[in-house]
Amino acid sequence: MKSFLAAAVFWVAAGARAGEWSVQYLPQVRTEYEGTGFRQVPNGWELKVKPWTPAGGLRWRQPLAPKLSLQAQYWVNRSAYFKEDGNTQLGPLRQTGLTRQSIQSLWVDVRRPLAGSAVEAVGGVHGVYQSFRRKDIVFNGAADPSSTLDTQSGLGAHLGVHFGRLLPPEERRGYFWDGELLLGRLLWTRNNRRTEGGGIHSGGYTYSFRLEAGRAVGPLRLSLGYTRQMYEILVPGGRALPSGAAGSLPINKTDFFGPYLSVGWAYR
Amino acid sequence: MNLRSLTLGILAVASLSVAHSVEPDGGTWSMTLVPGATLRYRGEGKILPQGYVNRTEKQRAPLYRLEWRQKADPSGYWGFALWHTGVFGGGAFRPESVPDVAGGDYQTDLLNVGFTNLFVTYHRPLESWPVEAEVGFSIAREIFKRKEFVVQGIAAPNGLDDVNEISAEGFGVGLSGIHGGPVYVRWRAAAHYYVQLFDAKTDASAGQIFQSEAGLGWRRGRFSVETGALWHAWFILGQGNRRLSVPGTPGAVISYNRQDTRLGGLYLKIENRF
Numbered sequence: 002m003k004s005f006l007a008a009a010v011f012w013v014a015a016g017a018r019a020g021e022w023s024v025q026y027l028p029q030v031r032t033e034y035e036g037t038g039f040r041q042v043p044n045g046w047e048l049k050v051k052p053w054t055p056a057g058g059l060r061w062r063q064p065l066a067p068k069l070s071l072q073a074q075y076w077v078n079r080s081a082y083f084k085e086d087g088n089t090q091l092g093p094l095r096q097t098g099l100t101r102q103s104i105q106s107l108w109v110d111v112r113r114p115l116a117g118s119a120v121e122a123v124g125g126v127h128g129v130y131q132s133f134r135r136k137d138i139v140f141n142g143a144a145d146p147s148s149t150l151d152t153q154s155g156l157g158a159h160l161g162v163h164f165g166r167l168l169p170p171e172e173r174r175g176y177f178w179d180g181e182l183l184l185g186r187l188l189w190t191r192n193n194r195r196t197e198g199g200g201i202h203s204g205g206y207t208y209s210f211r212l213e214a215g216r217a218v219g220p221l222r223l224s225l226g227y228t229r230q231m232y233e234i235l236v237p238g239g240r241a242l243p244s245g246a247a248g249s250l251p252i253n254k255t256d257f258f259g260p261y262l263s264v265g266w267a268y269r
Numbered sequence: 270m271n272l273r274s275l276t277l278g279i280l281a282v283a284s285l286s287v288a289h290s291v292e293p294d295g296g297t298w299s300m301t302l303v304p305g306a307t308l309r310y311r312g313e314g315k316i317l318p319q320g321y322v323n324r325t326e327k328q329r330a331p332l333y334r335l336e337w338r339q340k341a342d343p344s345g346y347w348g349f350a351l352w353h354t355g356v357f358g359g360g361a362f363r364p365e366s367v368p369d370v371a372g373g374d375y376q377t378d379l380l381n382v383g384f385t386n387l388f389v390t391y392h393r394p395l396e397s398w399p400v401e402a403e404v405g406f407s408i409a410r411e412i413f414k415r416k417e418f419v420v421q422g423i424a425a426p427n428g429l430d431d432v433n434e435i436s437a438e439g440f441g442v443g444l445s446g447i448h449g450g451p452v453y454v455r456w457r458a459a460a461h462y463y464v465q466l467f468d469a470k471t472d473a474s475a476g477q478i479f480q481s482e483a484g485l486g487w488r489r490g491r492f493s494v495e496t497g498a499l500w501h502a503w504f505i506l507g508q509g510n511r512r513l514s515v516p517g518t519p520g521a522v523i524s525y526n527r528q529d530t531r532l533g534g535l536y537l538k539i540e541n542r543f
Contacts, residue, residue: 038313038527039322043370046315068396115393115402116343122395122402124444160442160460162404184442184460186479186502200311200322201529206477206504208462233477233504235529252313252527 020063021170023222023265030056030078030259034102034133036250039199041241048247050085050100050133054078058228058261062167070112070121072163076230077105078257085135087247096246098138098145104131104255106230108183108209112163123161127185127207129232130154131255140246147242151249153192153234155205159185168217170267177222178214185209192236194249202237202251213263222265229258295340299540303332303499306354306534310382312525314509321522324366325380330532331359332499338392345393352501354532355383356414365415367522375421376521381414382530384503386478388441388461403443407461409478410436411505411530413523420518429515431523435507437475439463455495456483463505476505484536491542500533 032054037047056078063071080103087096110125132152138145165179187205208231215224231254238249308330312323331354338348354360362379369375390405416430443459463475484497505528512520 037315038320040320043320046320113398113400114396115345116396118393122400122442122444158458160444160458162402162442182442184462184477186460186477198322199313200324201313201504201527204502204504204529206460206462206479235504 017061019268020061021222021265021267023060023263025058025060025076025226025228025261025263027056027058027228027259027261029053030257032078032102032104033256035254036238036247036252037254038201038251039239040247040250041196041198041239042245048085048087048096048100048250050083050102052078052081052083052102054081056257056259060265065111068114071110072112073107073109075105075107076228076257078103080134082134082136094141096138096140098246099136101134102131102255104129104232104257106130106232108159110159110161110183119164119166121163123159123163123181123183125183126156126158127183128154128156129187129207129234131232131234131253135248138242138244138246140242140244143244145242145244145246147244147246147248149194149242149248151192151194151238153190153236153253155187155190155207155232155234157185157187157189157205157207159183159207159209161209168222168267170269172217173219174217176214176216177224180212181210183209187234190234190236192238192249194240195237196240196249197237199237199239199251201235203235205232205234207232215263217267220267220269222263222267224263224265225260226263227258227260229256231256295542296338297340297540297542298335298337299538301332301334301336301499301536301538303532303534303536306330306332306499306532308354308360308382308530308532310380311529313527314522314525321367321375321525323522323525324368326363328363328380328382329359329361330354330383332501332532332534332536333358341392341394343394345391348390348392350388350390352384352386352388355385355412356381358383362414362416369421376418378415378418378521383412383414384530385410385412390443399448400444400446403445403459405441405443405459405461407439407441407478408436409439409461409463409503409505410434411503411528415521415523418513418515418521420515420521423515423517425515425521429513431513431521433511433523435505435528437463437465437505439475439478441478443480451488453486453488454483455486455497457481465506476503478503482536484538486538493540495538495540497536497538498533499536501531503530504528505530
């Protein structure tokens with residue numbers, strides 16, 4: 002699936018010789034996950050994992066008409082197993098284990114400036130997919146031989162503002178900077194390890210903040226930036242493993258943030 | 270005072286205000302009523318060692334929105350809106366239950382959920398489009414009133430009730446548009462992100478409000494009347510873990526860590542430019 006996605010992105014990029022493409026590289030992105038809420042068993046409440054791995058992004062900007070443009074951005078982390086800890090109460094109710102969290106998001110929107118201003122209003126749609134592979138689980142003081150895959154998806158709409166000074170594609174030298182803040186609502190969510198019994202199990206909300214500055218060298222766009230994103234996905238989770246350990250939770254919040262390097266190419 | 274008389278009273282006062290608004294400052298005010306709004310509330314919380322959820326029925330929750338705006342200006346203008354629903358506005362108490370992990374109900378009570386939210390918003394039109402962008406600050410307060418507690422089969426002493434509140438402060442963005450002439454279509458969508466400045470024990474990320482509405486209106490002179498549908502979804506964090514003392518029991522659950530509140534219904538809006 003991942004290789005298919007990477008190939009699709011590559012060929013779309015290679016085929017669409019228009020607008021401005023850029024690749025973002027985050028050497029160490031901080032991903033902080035907190036799952037809370039209903040569980041099938043009466044014990045415990047939350048799970049937390051804080052992976053620290055590289056991540057990347059791909060962005061495409063394309064003018065659609067005078068004073069109307071489109072932007073699509075895709076972000077993905079490189080997943081790896083990290084220690085997950087559950088329930089702040091010490092003792093037999095505690096759940097620990099190793100979790101590999103993968104998160105991908107796609108934000109597509111149109112932008113138009115405010116009257117008499119360089120600031121743009123933004124409206125668009127976005128999607129998020131995240132998965133949790135759990136193993137080496139210890140719950141209630143006993144090892145659970147299970148390994149699980151918990152997946153969550155969401156689709157939503159977002160609104161926001163974009164500001165800064167971008168260079169037109171024909172500009173071959175100069176400095177640029179821009180930033181954006183997008184606030185979104187997830188209107189559809191789904192997970193694989195579903196269960197009955199919780200109260201909060203649909204919807205969710207998101208935000209994405211980005212600030213970036215750099216220099217054009219010919220068609221190249223070289224820049225440094227910082228992004229901070231948040232995804233709160235509400236699903237009918239809370240499914241327990243045979244030992245009673247949590248295999249999924251209904252209220253899933255993921256923060257994704259860190260500085261990045263960006264290399265872009267602007268087609269005339 | 271029943272809901273109908275309250276609604277008619279507010280409309281009458283609003284109409285009188287329209288008739289006597291003679292200051293030519295060019296602003297507008299409007300009153301929006303959602304008389305038959307329904308509110309759905311869900312809470313999930315941690316009260317160690319058990320994770321609690323509640324069960325509530327839909328509540329009737331008439332919504333009132335009073336809004337004032339400066340005269341629309343291409344270079345930008347300000348406005349504020351006050352949203353309110355709750356038992357004082359005709360909202361109803363409905364049964365709430367807290368399931369017991371051992372089976373049955375740990376607790377039952379009657380619950381009314383209300384909120385009073387203030388939005389201060391800067392509006393500015395988009396370039397050459399009949400669409401406005403908005404950026405705003407807001408203070409949101411959600412109010413939970415509970416009474417008639419029965420905990421583990423033991424009824425609370427007569428008259429024992431509870432009021433629990435959550436406040437948050439936030440900022441948001443939105444888009445809106447009005448299309449047409451005397452008969453027009455209006456739409457709006459906004460998303461607000463919240464923090465809790467005065468609640469250090471809670472996660473700084475405190476939730477979100479998403480609002481959407483669309484309606485059909487008719488304008489004559491400076492007055493317009495409009496009807497449509499409105500949806501307001503609110504997710505907010507709180508400290509949870511609070512219990513009310515009920516003798517002979519571990520206590521009644523009166524707060525949750527996560528609350529999901531959704532309100533929707535058909536609205537009637539009147540607006541006057543003065």
